[in-house]
Structures are given as structure tokens and as C-alpha cells.
Amino acid sequence: MIRITVTSVFVDDQRKALDFYTDVLGFVVKNDIPLGGDDRWLTVVSPAAPDGVELLLEPSGHPAVGPYKAALVEDGIPATSFGVDDVQAEFERLTALGVRFVQPPTDMGPVIVAVLDDTCGNLIQLAQMTA
Template sequence: MRITITSVLVHDQAVAERFYTEVLGFVKKHDVPMGGGARWLTVVSPDHPDGTELLLEPDAHPAAKPWKEALAGDGIPYTQFAVDDVRAEFARLSGLGVRFTQEPADMGAFTTAVFDDSCGNLIQIIQTH
């Protein structure tokens, strides 16, 4: 068994596509119309194009928005992405206008930072030492 797709709930797939590709640097892998304006829209790391896909999934379910708001309100990241250098990624993303809710913090075995993905989610980046 292996993880092939995971998802992040987004309020607008076009906004999410722009942010996750143009700002974060992921590459679009699938973009399939699903009806009702929704798309099966996935992105992957350019370093691992055949690796785990991130589905930019519409948050249309009635429970999704309150759940996302509760997580963000409590400062809890929805998911996390590994980076080689949190401080360098913090500087790069900050320069692109990304809003961070937690600046780089050394946690011993790893360093983390948390940003707002512009789609209603907090995302943590992590560097292991």
C-alpha cells in the first residue's frame, strides 16, 4: 500500500491552481472537468512528477468550510510540505507576498514555518536536521 493522492480543500480551484503552481512551484498533473464547474485538479512536485499528487479539491461540502475555519482559527496547519531549507523558503515566499502565521522556528530535530495558502488553509513547511 502507498499514498498516491492526498488533498487540500480549496474555496476556488482557479485561485488554488495559481497559488500552488506559480507561487509554490508545483506542476499541474491532471485537470479533468468533473461537472458543475469542479475539476479533478492535481499538482505534483517538479522534482517528483510521478510521486504523490496533491488534489486541489473544492470545499463545497457543508462541513468543509467550518472545519477549515476552525483549524485556521486555532493556528493548526492543514498539511505540511518538506523543504530543504525553511529559512530560504520563508524568504522566497515572503518575497512573493505569501503571508506567514509562524516565522521559522527551530524545534530541535526540525525547523518549521506556517503560511496561509490563500485558499483557507494554513500549510506548514518543515526541514528535518
């Protein structure tokens, strides 16, 4: 059986990303292993699923990463999507913390979505399944 154990987003700055993904979004650190140089194998998990899928906050050092991220952000395309119970509540909580949303909660039928800026070069979608 194959399973998804790690998925990743490229972050401009791992230190800054750690603060945003833990202090602001609410994830917790799972692994933080130095890789040489300033790079770390830095993963976070949801407190609701500490043994669930890990999100790797991956360094953006490769020259292809910058243009890739810039092109996605320009067209508003999220790097990944996280599930929440209540998009509106998260929108209000995160906005109060200074998070910039490029798309407020929007009812798309079976799902309500919103898109925020992770301050590390990515847009992130929050999704609440309603169906």
C-alpha cells in the first residue's frame, strides 16, 4: 500500500516559514534536522493528526523555484490546500493576526474556499467541504 507521508511547499526563508506555519497557522513541528549550510529538513504536522501527513517547508534555493512561485502567485494559484472546519472563522482569526487574504471565503458549491499569502512566497488555499 502506498501512502502520502510528506508533501512540501517551497518557502523563501525557513525560519520565517516556521514562525508562520506554527505561530500563525497553528501547525506543530515534527522534524527539524540540519542538512548542512542553512538548510533544514523542517516538517510540520496538524495538532489534530500528529502522525499524519507531514508538510515539508522546503528551501527555495534552486534557481527554478523563484520563477515557478512568482508565476503561480501572479495568477493566484495556491501552492497547496489545507482543510479547515470553518473557513469563515479561520479567515477572521487569521485576518486579525495580520494575514493577507487574496480571496475571502467563497462558496463554490461543495466547498468553501479562501486563499491567503503565507509570507514565504506562496498562496495557500483553505478549504471546508460542505457537501
